[in-house]
Amino acid sequence: MLHPAQTQKEQVLKLKIAKPSTSGTYMSVFDFCAGRCRHNSESVMSFMFQVHENAYVSEFHHCFSLPSNSSGSTVTPLEARLNGINVVIGRQGESCDSVCKLNGQSCVLNKLLILNQCDIIQKYMSCKGACLASVGADQPAEVADDAPKHLNPGACLYTQTQSMLSCDGSHRHTRRLCPCA
Structure with missing residues (x-):
């Protein structure tokens, strides 16, 4: 309360x-x-x-x-906006539409904006490389470890162009972070 x-x-x-x-x-x-x-x-x-x-x-x-955990720290206001959303990491090359559909849900486009931030991406994905601004409809995402070197394997990607956010975007070398409901 x-x-x-x-x-x-x-x-x-x-x-x-x-x-x-x-x-x-x-x-x-x-x-x-x-x-x-x-x-x-x-x-x-x-x-x-x-x-x-x-x-x-x-x-x-x-x-x-905002809910709090046992350590007494609170969930950030940004994370609280994900209440009721199932955040799912897709398989390499999958769009969020297909990731959510496999779970019997739908991708919630306006929640991609919340997930499209380094601190949120890093909570869900390993992000062995840096967290980098990129351009593509497949973000937020993590670049697969076996991707070509010029694609920054292990890096997490977010887009600074919010209009690029899309539930149907995919890339053969990334795994998407998807908001499903």
């Missing part, structure tokens, strides 16, 4: 409220937490469950914040 004791007051009070009818700043940490709760997709059900999207996940109307 969101907890005022875990929220930095000085940052909250400077945060602008976006909605024009209520524009301004939050008056307290509690107001910030209440606002986050009302606008947090983790607190309400999505349309996928055949329920109005503003229905709370719990009958107790709890607000859910």
Whole structure:
């Protein structure tokens, strides 16, 4: 749950409220937490469950914040956006469409943007080489160890051209990191 004791007051009070009818700043940490709760997709059900999207996940109307693991560290806000996504490493030469289909799922194109970052790629893939910016519809990906030397075997690749991100892209020398649901 969101907890005022875990929220930095000085940052909250400077945060602008976006909605024009209520524009301004939050008056307290509690107001910030209440606002986050009302606008947090983790607190309400999505349309996928055949329920109005503003229905709370719990009958107790709890607000859910970022999950934490046993060491006390929290999942980054970026990683939290992968909730409900099955991140799958494809076989060499496979597109994310085929990777997800093999698991009875579909590739979620807008989640490729989240996976298309070195720190995220490195959590899932070995990335024995560097993490390099590249151009191609097959990213995010890792270059196969047996790839020609000029392709940087073992390196992880991301694209700086977000419009290149594609579920159907593939390359015979890469293994894709795929968001499936």
